[in-house]
Amino acid sequence: MKLIVTKDEQQGGLEGFKVFQEALQNNAQTFGLATGSTPITTYEQIVQSDLDFSNCISINLDEYVGIKPDNPQSYRYFMNKYLFNQKPFKQSFLPNGLAQNSKQEAADYDQIINQHPIDLQLLGIGQNGHIGFNEPGTSFDLTTHVAKLTESTIQANSRFFKNINDVPKEAYSMGIGSIMKSKKILLEAFGTQKADAVAAMFNGPVTIDVPASVLQNHPDVVVIADEAAAAKVN
């Protein structure tokens, strides 16, 4: 894994943008995208640029179960707001949080991923080392599934909701098995609250207890971390 340490989140966003730019120059067709506060600075840079994704496909990592796409807390709404409204893709896929049959929805999403192999996958990281919504303990082989959110993730994500009780307890998530098939992976981490997870991802053993540690087994990973998030890496 290659580590790029930046002064702050703004600088990190710029470095992240450059990875997207390079991927496009190398004819990347399909981009795996992420939500959360972390990718916002990269999306801002993309929005301000002349990069054109109108011939590309995007596939998002995850979506809350039970939330409508037009609900401001949904990941579809987030993606429209921060990226798609300004930089449309040819097609943008997210799991349907309202699907009646979750097994079918997961299978359909896997088919989408299989039809569009991901050239560049963007990831954030949870404070407990989760990627997408693959929480500690999740098998490295899983594909799309409904994940139960841990208390720490519900707590961390409650800042986006009026009340912690409004945070969904479940989400569709692309599995680690699919994430690892991406040609290139870009993981971003900003802030001291990510320092332990980033250190465990880099220096710790590869273990399902720290889902992001699996990235040590991937041949092409770039991690962009600000000084605070990279502080505990050996």
Ligand SMILES: N[C@@H]1[C@@H](O)[C@H](O)[C@@H](COP(=O)(O)O)O[C@@H]1O
């Ligand atoms: N499912 C998302 C992850 O994809 C994200 O990486 C993580 C960190 O979020 P943030 O970037 O807001 O710290 O939170 C959520 O749980």
